[in-house]
Every structure is written in C-alpha cells, then in structure tokens.
Amino acid sequence: MRGFWPIFKRELFAYFVTPLAFVLILAFVFWQGLHFYLLVRSFAQATEASIDQGPVQAFFGGDVFYYLPLILICPAITMRLFAEERRSGTIETLLTTPVSSVGVVLAKFTAAMVAYLAMWAPTLLYIVIMKRAGDIDWRVVGTSYLGVLGVGAQYIALGTMMSAVARSQLVALILSSIVILGFFLLGLGEFVLDEGPARELCAYMSVWSQMGELSKGIVDSRRLVLDGSLTLFPLFVTNRLVDAWRWG
Amino acid sequence: MTAAISVEKLTKRYGVHAAVDDVSFEVARGEVVGFLGPNGAGKSTTLRILVGFLGATSGRARIEGHDVVDDPDAARSALGYMPEAVPLYPEMRVREYLRFRAELKGVGRAARVSAVGRAMDLARIKDVADTLIEHLSKGYRQRVGLADALVSDPRVLVLDEPTAGMDPNQIREVRDLIKSLGGEHTVLLSTHILPEVEASCARVVVIDKGRLVAEGKPGELARLRTPPRLEVIVRGTWKAAVARVAEVKLLDSRTEGDVEHLTLETPMDEDDRATAAEKLVEALVADGVRIRSVAAGKATLEEVFTALTSEEKVEEVAT
Structure with missing residues (x-):
C-alpha cells in the first residue's frame, strides 16, 4: 500500500484541476435532471400510487435513464488513469519511486470512485425534493445508494483495468464501454431467455434486478458478493499489469 | 565497502536481439561516472534495469547493496532517477509537483517544504515555482526533472541525458551542479554528448550495441586510443x-x-x-x-568515441 495517499491526492487533483470532472458532472447532472423532471411529470399524472413503484424506485434503476450514463460516464472517469501515464511516460517516474503496485492501483481506483460519487452527490437534492412531496424511507434511499456504489465500483474497476490494457484513452473508453454494455445486455437476458441455466446466470448478473431489489430496500448478499468479485478481479489484473511493466 | 552501483553480467534480450549484452561495471560511493554510447547503444535500457523499471533477462543490479529485484523498495529509496524524456504532469505547478514527488519518495511532512526548496535552489527553478509545468520551456522541464531526482536527497543519482534540450548557459550550470554533487552523492549519467563527460565525469564507461567497450578516466581513454x-x-x-x-x-x-x-x-x-x-x-x-x-x-573524446565504437576496433580495445 506504500504510496497510496500521495497518488490518491494527485489523482483527485488531476480530476478537479482539469475540466474533466466538471464536464462529466455537468453532463451527468443535466441528464439526471431531465430524468427527474420526466419522473415528476409522470408521477404527477399517475392516478394510482403503488408502494414499491414509487419515485425512488423509478429513479434508481427503474428505467434505462439510470444505466445509460453509467455505460459512458464510468469509462470516461477511468480512461486516463493509466493510459495517460503511459502515453506521457510519467509511469516511469511514478514506478521508480518506492511505491507498491497495489498502492498505485488502489489509489487510482479510489480517486476514480470519489469522482464517481461526487457525480452522484447532487442527486441527493432530488431526494430532498421528493421528501417535500411525500414520505421518504431513508433506509430505502440508503440501499439505493448502496446499489449506486456497488454497480459503480465494478464499472470503475473494469475501466481502471481497461485503462491499463489500452495505451490510448480513447481505446480505453471504447473497450470499457463495450464490456460494460455487454454485462448490461447479458443481464437483460433474464427477461428474454426461456427458463434454464442461461437465464439463471443472466438473472444473477443482472444489474437491472440488483438495482430493482436495492431500490426497494432488499439487500441480497449474493448481489454484493458479485459486485465485490467484479470489482476485485479487474483490480487484481491491473495490479499484475503494473507489475509486468515494472519487470517486463 | 559495497559499491554504490553495481551491475553484474546484465543482459536484456528482446527475442534474439540483445539490447544489453553481458554488461558489468561498478560505481564507487561519491564517484561521478559518465555512461557513454551512441543512440541505441543500450544506455537507457541499462539505466532502466538499474532503477527497476525494466526486468533483466539475466544478471543483477544493485543500488547501495540492495538488489533492485529482491529488495526494490530499499533500492528505490536510495535513488533519484531522471528519465530521458523527463515526463512530467503538465497540469501541476512546479512546487506542487515536487511536493508530490517528495511525498512519494517518503520525505516526511515536516521536511518536505525545505526539501522542495533545496531541490529548486540546486536546479535553479525558484523563479518558476508557481508556473504550470505545461507552460515551461524544454530547458526548464529538464531542470524540474533534475530537481525531482534531487528532492529526496538520494545517495545515488541516475540521470539519463540530463542536459538534452538546454541552452549553453544552462548546460554549464547543470554540469557544475553535477560536479558539485560528487563526493556526497554517487552520480551515473548517460550521454552521447562527449564534452559533457569530459566536463563533469571522473570516469567513463563506454557502451556500444549493448556491449561494454571501454572504461577509464576520460583523459586516459583519450591518450589510450587516438x-x-x-x-x-x-x-x-x-x-x-x-x-x-x-x-x-x-x-x-x-x-x-x-x-x-x-x-x-x-x-x-x-x-x-x-x-x-x-x-x-x-x-x-x-x-x-x-x-x-x-x-x-x-584528441577529443569525440574522436576516441568514434574510434572505440567503430566496428573493427571494438574487440581490440575491450577491457
């Protein structure tokens, strides 16, 4: 873990001193604002309200508005992590200091997670607005944000790995978007395939179902284990890649 | 006493091509040694193995007695390295960058401000301390890289072409600086510019096509060969x-x-x-x-160098 703290600070600095983080946050907030506006309109016209299909459920994964930005914005957050250091050559000065590869990888991943969560922070305002119009169960809000964290962690970890695989930011962006989209579509198999092991697998992998459960306050440990595995595996691969650059 | 830098039978192969072929040399504590060779001779490859950025196919490298593979953290802690291209983070200011580097290299919080100040003094970049690195000229970037190598006050400095891209005044300053570092610090600097070695190094190691071709005092080599x-x-x-x-x-x-x-x-x-x-x-x-x-x-070293590295004479002068 040696080197974690200075690298973490520098990565966060790089996000917020270059306009990247602000552009992404702006795009994301604009998108979620539109999402929220459409939800408010739709719920205002609804005649019947159901307990487990309220606005919180709709906002956190009830429709495709939740997933679409993640497929693009998570890779955009992570694309520069390693690709830029390798393009500019700073990876050489970085890795010749007494830092551990694990420290480097975790510092970069954590900084990207902080940027990702900073992107979600403004959405808390929508919950406050919803609270004015009706009752909010804060525990359900909590599990919803747990879903945001879990899904984000695996996408950010995957993006971190792709940024180490690809030498260019653009290739890293495209690769991670494709893989994230692939995972997302695989999950949709749950609604398409016939009964059988394939459908079971798809249901297990489905972020849609995961968010559906969490936004209703259901915490299934299998989902969390899956999130954890899908986060740790890419980070492990990234760590091996960094070691390979050092000794290749 | 262990040598500050010791390279033992170092070989790096890419397929059948040997970028570095059975190179051995030592640098004693406090010595300033020039590592000389034409472009593509294997200088940077050797230095990268030495600083632990590249694995060797075979052979060993030690910094202050610490093997760069078995004990990398200790080896890297004793080391200040300036890579050839001097890669920097363009979005940082010079002072911010050096503070970051000092922290990475384990300089304690209390000592960091003075360490950064000292490095900027030595490299003469005080006047650009608050300038964004992306706005710096090549010569200044080079000196920021030098300050980075110096910031943790390492015992061993490995500098890959430290004066590339500088104007004559800056080159003179840097050569004087390198000379003054000798004694307390051990310096290994690579270059293909021969007057540089004559100006600042007490000893020179010559490499060509991955092989060591000669070793000695710049003057000795000159007398010896032409x-x-x-x-x-x-x-x-x-x-x-x-x-x-x-x-x-x-x-x-x-x-x-x-x-x-x-x-x-x-x-x-x-x-x-x-x-x-x-x-x-x-x-x-x-x-x-x-x-x-x-x-x-x-006879200038320039001529020695041509003589040493020209095809037919290599074998006969190898030490």
Missing part, C-alpha cells in the same frame, strides 16, 4: 616537406588567407613522436616554409 595530433600553422608550399616525413600522416588541412592549418597524426610512442616533430620542422625549414606555430593537438 594517436596524438600535431597542429601546425605554416605559410608557403608545405606539401613536399610533409610528404618526406614518413612518421607523420596528414589528416586535415585548411587554408585561412595565405596561412595553412595542418592537422597531423604522429606515432603513439612519446619518443617517436618527438623525433617525428623534429623531422617535420627540419623538413619544413629546409623547404623554406615559414612556421607560425607547432602545437600538440589534444
């Missing part, structure tokens, strides 16, 4: 006289007005050289040529 020169300035028809003296060989002549500048090669042996000079002067006087000056020419 036949001494004689620089003669004359007026008149000199050709016949020079041709009569078998011991000297005409290398070059250039005309400046009615004066001729001649460069002649003389025998390696000192007595023979003296005799040759006598004979030459005699012959010139006999022909009525007016001699304005006869001086012993100093």
Whole structure:
C-alpha cells in the first residue's frame, strides 16, 4: 500500500484541476435532471400510487435513464488513469519511486470512485425534493445508494483495468464501454431467455434486478458478493499489469 | 565497502536481439561516472534495469547493496532517477509537483517544504515555482526533472541525458551542479554528448550495441586510443616537406588567407613522436616554409568515441 495517499491526492487533483470532472458532472447532472423532471411529470399524472413503484424506485434503476450514463460516464472517469501515464511516460517516474503496485492501483481506483460519487452527490437534492412531496424511507434511499456504489465500483474497476490494457484513452473508453454494455445486455437476458441455466446466470448478473431489489430496500448478499468479485478481479489484473511493466 | 552501483553480467534480450549484452561495471560511493554510447547503444535500457523499471533477462543490479529485484523498495529509496524524456504532469505547478514527488519518495511532512526548496535552489527553478509545468520551456522541464531526482536527497543519482534540450548557459550550470554533487552523492549519467563527460565525469564507461567497450578516466581513454595530433600553422608550399616525413600522416588541412592549418597524426610512442616533430620542422625549414606555430593537438573524446565504437576496433580495445 506504500504510496497510496500521495497518488490518491494527485489523482483527485488531476480530476478537479482539469475540466474533466466538471464536464462529466455537468453532463451527468443535466441528464439526471431531465430524468427527474420526466419522473415528476409522470408521477404527477399517475392516478394510482403503488408502494414499491414509487419515485425512488423509478429513479434508481427503474428505467434505462439510470444505466445509460453509467455505460459512458464510468469509462470516461477511468480512461486516463493509466493510459495517460503511459502515453506521457510519467509511469516511469511514478514506478521508480518506492511505491507498491497495489498502492498505485488502489489509489487510482479510489480517486476514480470519489469522482464517481461526487457525480452522484447532487442527486441527493432530488431526494430532498421528493421528501417535500411525500414520505421518504431513508433506509430505502440508503440501499439505493448502496446499489449506486456497488454497480459503480465494478464499472470503475473494469475501466481502471481497461485503462491499463489500452495505451490510448480513447481505446480505453471504447473497450470499457463495450464490456460494460455487454454485462448490461447479458443481464437483460433474464427477461428474454426461456427458463434454464442461461437465464439463471443472466438473472444473477443482472444489474437491472440488483438495482430493482436495492431500490426497494432488499439487500441480497449474493448481489454484493458479485459486485465485490467484479470489482476485485479487474483490480487484481491491473495490479499484475503494473507489475509486468515494472519487470517486463 | 559495497559499491554504490553495481551491475553484474546484465543482459536484456528482446527475442534474439540483445539490447544489453553481458554488461558489468561498478560505481564507487561519491564517484561521478559518465555512461557513454551512441543512440541505441543500450544506455537507457541499462539505466532502466538499474532503477527497476525494466526486468533483466539475466544478471543483477544493485543500488547501495540492495538488489533492485529482491529488495526494490530499499533500492528505490536510495535513488533519484531522471528519465530521458523527463515526463512530467503538465497540469501541476512546479512546487506542487515536487511536493508530490517528495511525498512519494517518503520525505516526511515536516521536511518536505525545505526539501522542495533545496531541490529548486540546486536546479535553479525558484523563479518558476508557481508556473504550470505545461507552460515551461524544454530547458526548464529538464531542470524540474533534475530537481525531482534531487528532492529526496538520494545517495545515488541516475540521470539519463540530463542536459538534452538546454541552452549553453544552462548546460554549464547543470554540469557544475553535477560536479558539485560528487563526493556526497554517487552520480551515473548517460550521454552521447562527449564534452559533457569530459566536463563533469571522473570516469567513463563506454557502451556500444549493448556491449561494454571501454572504461577509464576520460583523459586516459583519450591518450589510450587516438594517436596524438600535431597542429601546425605554416605559410608557403608545405606539401613536399610533409610528404618526406614518413612518421607523420596528414589528416586535415585548411587554408585561412595565405596561412595553412595542418592537422597531423604522429606515432603513439612519446619518443617517436618527438623525433617525428623534429623531422617535420627540419623538413619544413629546409623547404623554406615559414612556421607560425607547432602545437600538440589534444584528441577529443569525440574522436576516441568514434574510434572505440567503430566496428573493427571494438574487440581490440575491450577491457
């Protein structure tokens, strides 16, 4: 873990001193604002309200508005992590200091997670607005944000790995978007395939179902284990890649 | 006493091509050593293995007795490294960057401000401390890289082409700085610019095509390898006289007005050289040529280098 703290600070600095983080946050907030506006309109016209299909459920994964930005914005957050250091050559000065590869990888991943969560922070305002119009169960809000964290962690970890695989930011962006989209579509198999092991697998992998459960306050440990595995595996691969650059 | 830098039978192969082939050398504590070779000789590859950025196919490298593979953190902690291209983060200010680097290298919080100040003083970049790195000229970037190498006050400095892209004044400053670092610090600097080695290094290691071809003091190498020169300035028809003296060989002549500048090669042996000079002067006087000056020419390392690394001489001079 040696080197974690200075690298973490520098990565966060790089996000917020270059306009990247602000552009992404702006795009994301604009998108979620539109999402929220459409939800408010739709719920205002609804005649019947159901307990487990309220606005919180709709906002956190009830429709495709939740997933679409993640497929693009998570890779955009992570694309520069390693690709830029390798393009500019700073990876050489970085890795010749007494830092551990694990420290480097975790510092970069954590900084990207902080940027990702900073992107979600403004959405808390929508919950406050919803609270004015009706009752909010804060525990359900909590599990919803747990879903945001879990899904984000695996996408950010995957993006971190792709940024180490690809030498260019653009290739890293495209690769991670494709893989994230692939995972997302695989999950949709749950609604398409016939009964059988394939459908079971798809249901297990489905972020849609995961968010559906969490936004209703259901915490299934299998989902969390899956999130954890899908986060740790890419980070492990990234760590091996960094070691390979050092000794290749 | 263990050597500050020790490289033992280092080999790096890419497929069948050996970028570094069985290179061994040592650098004692406090020594300033030049690592010399033409582009593509394997200098950067060797240095990268030494600083632990590249794995060797075989062989060992140690910094202050710490093996760079078995004990990388200890080796890297003792080290200040400046890579050839001097990669920097363009979005940071110079001071921010050096603070970050100092923290990475384990300089404690309390010591960091003074460490950064000292490094900026040494590299003479105080005036750009608050400038964004992306706005710096090549020469300044180079010096920021140097400050980075110095910031943790490491015992061993490995500098890959430290003066590339600097103007003559900056080059002189950096050479003086490197010289002054010797004694307390051990410096290994690579270059393909020979005057650099002559100006700042006590010893030189020459590498070509991945192999070590020579090692010694810059002066020693010069005396060792090129036949001494004689620089003669004359007026008149000199050709016949020079041709009569078998011991000297005409290398070059250039005309400046009615004066001729001649460069002649003389025998390696000192007595023979003296005799040759006598004979030459005699012959010139006999022909009525007016001699304005006869001086012993100093072979530059540039010539040594060409001699050492040209194909046919490599084997014979290898140490």
